Amino acid sequence: xxxxxxxxxxxxxxxxxxxxxxxxxxxxxxxxxxxxxxxxxxxxxxxxxxxxxxxxxxxxxxxxxxxxxxxxxxxxxxxxxxxxxxxxxxxxxxxxxxxxxxxxxxxx
Amino acid sequence: xxxxxxxxxxxxxxxxxxxxxxxxxxxxxxxxxxxxxxxxxxxxxxxxxxxxxxxxxxxxxxxxxxxxxxxxxxxxxxxxxxxxxxxxxxxxxxxxxxxxxxxxxxxxxxxxxx
Numbered sequence: 001x002x003x004x005x006x007x008x009x010x011x012x013x014x015x016x017x018x019x020x021x022x023x024x025x026x027x028x029x030x031x032x033x034x035x036x037x038x039x040x041x042x043x044x045x046x047x048x049x050x051x052x053x054x055x056x057x058x059x060x061x062x063x064x065x066x067x068x069x070x071x072x073x074x075x076x077x078x079x080x081x082x083x084x085x086x087x088x089x090x091x092x093x094x095x096x097x098x099x100x101x102x103x104x105x106x107x108x
Numbered sequence: 109x110x111x112x113x114x115x116x117x118x119x120x121x122x123x124x125x126x127x128x129x130x131x132x133x134x135x136x137x138x139x140x141x142x143x144x145x146x147x148x149x150x151x152x153x154x155x156x157x158x159x160x161x162x163x164x165x166x167x168x169x170x171x172x173x174x175x176x177x178x179x180x181x182x183x184x185x186x187x188x189x190x191x192x193x194x195x196x197x198x199x200x201x202x203x204x205x206x207x208x209x210x211x212x213x214x215x216x217x218x219x220x221x222x
Binding site: 004006032034036042043044045046049087089093094095096097098099100101 | 149156209211213214215
């Protein structure tokens, strides 16, 4: 079983839509969780950390459900510039495991 | 401030050759990790170094090796290259608390093995 699993999409949504991505992880002892954004042929960039209580950064909301071992990312009022691949990242011991990424295209 | 810098940006090698990739972390960052990203996949962990010591190793063959220098820069070496080694190799650095703050990635070295 993979450490981290994501729906690869693609998600194609109109501007202004709300879109949610989920990611499940296998190691219940995982302590830290992140969402990264990766543009085509570029490096991943940290979007936000995910805290147990959930956290929000502008139009982005991240949540963690330890009981069900999944994390989520909600993007409200989607912009064209949100088009990218979103990677969830979970630590296991000293290693960070990346999901395969979920592709988002925001359509005018 | 300079981010994580990697060199070279692109590289073409022949099967069986050896390659060395280089990484300079953000100033003050003591932890460096290497990842391999194959097209269409998420980055796969190769190595982590902290204070010049190997702190973690992913599921990669012994053809892959790395080291960290006193100035915290790092090299990734791959011997006996295979076609399947073609990928984007990413270096990431952190202050040491990656568990809480995550990593900052360099723009990567795109390796093509022919």
